[in-house]
Amino acid sequence: MKNYLNSKGIDYRSIDAAEPENAKKAFELTGQRGIPVTIIGDTPIVGYNTQAVDNALAKL
Numbered sequence: 001m002k003n004y005l006n007s008k009g010i011d012y013r014s015i016d017a018a019e020p021e022n023a024k025k026a027f028e029l030t031g032q033r034g035i036p037v038t039i040i041g042d043t044p045i046v047g048y049n050t051q052a053v054d055n056a057l058a059k060l
Helices: 002-007 020-030 050-058
Strands: 037-040 043-046
Touching: 002 050, 020 037, 020 043, 037 050, 043 050
Parallel strands: none
Antiparallel strands: 037 043
């Protein structure tokens, strides 16, 4: 996902999901344990779903 966001010139903050507290927060947001978790605005996106990323960015 980082490469995709970089290719579009999108600024982002990367959080290590291997850290237990970060993994817990991601699970609370999505109800899933998949990675990556991308959050755009209030929209959590689980997995490498570039179409969902583009849709969420268009709503900002």
